[in-house]
Amino acid sequence: LEFDLFEVLRPRALEVATVREVLVAAAELARREFAPHAAEADADEPRIVQGKVVLPAATGRALAAHAEAGFLSMGFSPEHGGLGMPFVVSQACSALFAAAHVGSFSYALLTQGAANVIVHFGTDAQRAHYLPPMLAGRWFGTMCLSEPQAGSSLADVRTLAEPHADGTYRIRGQKMWISGGEHELGDNIVHLVLARTPQAPPGVKGLSLFIVPRRRDGRDNGVRLLGLNHKMGWRGHVNTAISFGEEVECAGELVGELHRGLAHMF
DSSP: OOOOHHHHHSGGGTTTOOHHHHHHHHHHHIIIIIGGGHHHHHHSOOEEETTEEEOOHHHHHHHHHHHHTTTTTTTSOGGGTOOOOOHHHHHHHHHHHHHHHHHHHHHHHHHHHHHHHHHHHSOHHHHHHHHHHHHTTSEEEEEEOOOTTTTTOGGGOOOEEEEOTTSOEEEEEEEEEEETOSOSSSSEEEEEEEEEOTTOOSSGGGEEEEEEESEETTEEOSEEEEEEEOOSSOTTSOEEEEEESSSSOOEEEEESSTTOHHHHHO
16 A cells, blocks of 8 residues: 555545554554664663763654654644544554654653643643644653652652742752653653642642743753663663752743642643
């Protein structure tokens, strides 16, 4: 079956594009862009060179092709810049990319997850600002939960979010085991950070969720790479220790309601 990959996934062609054609397109892209560098990415782990994370060039090419073809945004509503495809079709395509090379595909998967949180719990202004570049593949996303002293015990999260006069929050703390936490694959990384405000109740009931971009309005936003964690599997996906606001002031925006951060994230 021969067809133009980009033509099939264009919004105007969705009426005639069959599910089979979309799946065939996903399988072809997975075979062409993701599978060939799976072994290379496992062997050539993420590393730091002159303060920046270095990944195989093929990783960036695969993710750019994935976004350009519409697979990154396909499950999102057109009002948010997506293609409006059924969720089950989007998940079926994702399974093909993950099977081809889960380490590379997970950068897109995390971005989809972060964007989905913003769709459901963000303000209109947050959706308008963050979703277009994320769903176009220019900005990536993460989920920042764990901390060095807390491990999987999120009740012990200590990252602080202090209210600021401009309506944002000043974020300060460290996060550990953050997948996709630092790289040069796009222009920005949008971190979703669990933190607690000064008067928050103890435990997980005091956690709120904040959008904390690596760069804010084109400027450094005080997010710093502390080191890399090396994994037994998914070795092509960078895993990091990062800090917020410990050297340069770091601004974050509340997502949803105060003290509902864990519920919003999951």
